[in-house]
Amino acid sequence: MEQHYVDALRTDDHPIIKELYTGYRIDFLGFSKRYKLSEEDAIDIYQEAFITLRKHAISGKLYKIESSLKTYLFGIGKHLIYKKLKEYSLKANYTPSLQKEEGFYEEVSVDPEEELTQEQLLLKRYFNLLGKSCQRMLTLSFYRGLTNEEISKLEGYESEAVVRSQKSRCLKTLKDLIKNSKDNG
Amino acid sequence: MVDSILIEKYFSGNLSEEELLEFEKRYENNTEFRQEIDFLKNLKAVSKAEDTQQFKATLQRF
DSSP: OOHHHHHHHHHTOHHHHHHHHHHHHHHHHHHHGGGTOOHHHHHHHHHHHHHHHHHHHHHTGGGGOOSOHHHHHHHHHHHHHHHHHHHHHHSTTOOOOOOOOOSSSOOOOOOOOOOOOHHHHHHHHHHTTSOHHHHHHHIIIIISOOOHHHHHHHHTOSOHHHHHHHHHHHHHHHHHHHHHHHHHO | OOHHHHHHHHHTTOOOHHHHHHHHHHHHHOHHHHHHHHHHHHHHHHHHHHHHHHHHHHHHHO
16 A cells, blocks of 8 residues: 555644545545435545544554555445445335445455443543643554654654653653542542 | 563554563563553553544544
């Protein structure tokens, strides 16, 4: 897959992401017409497919994929279209053909998203109390999986050491918020 | 290797096979290390949920 696009998704390069997202949208809506989806559903599916594409980029999965980004994106979209058609078929008076079409874009399976546990939902409350810069620092480190060096370059920090100490300060603040709440509760 | 480097490499997917074994061993035998990793894994899940929500809002502006 095109490495520079995968990097752009990982690092939130908005101009490139916008170019990709808007660039394939019309094509995807055209592609989805063959499945007789409502336009509203097709737009929602395209958005969900693109969000899934980004998740796969962040997880590192896309670096091993040989197909083009467009083929992969449409493959995810195809998977989500089949899922939606199954939902349609459960509704009365609507029975679309679930015959899977081969060729064109190969379906890409998507694992269902895990719901946050009770413990994580509680942690989310404290995470939201952090300042935006700490939220971003922790997101870049632990979800996006960027190294301190990469964060330093992306966010314009003086050095990798500054990132390390800033991250450590943010983690301490988060843990203190949790601890204080337990002490007061 | 100090914990902070091992943790950074774990979350960025940059552990070598040897380092991964060291990580797993430490996770198994060191309670404090295990608690820290479990906490950070929860933090990863939380920041993923928040980040995805923000990304969705960004796409809606395009």
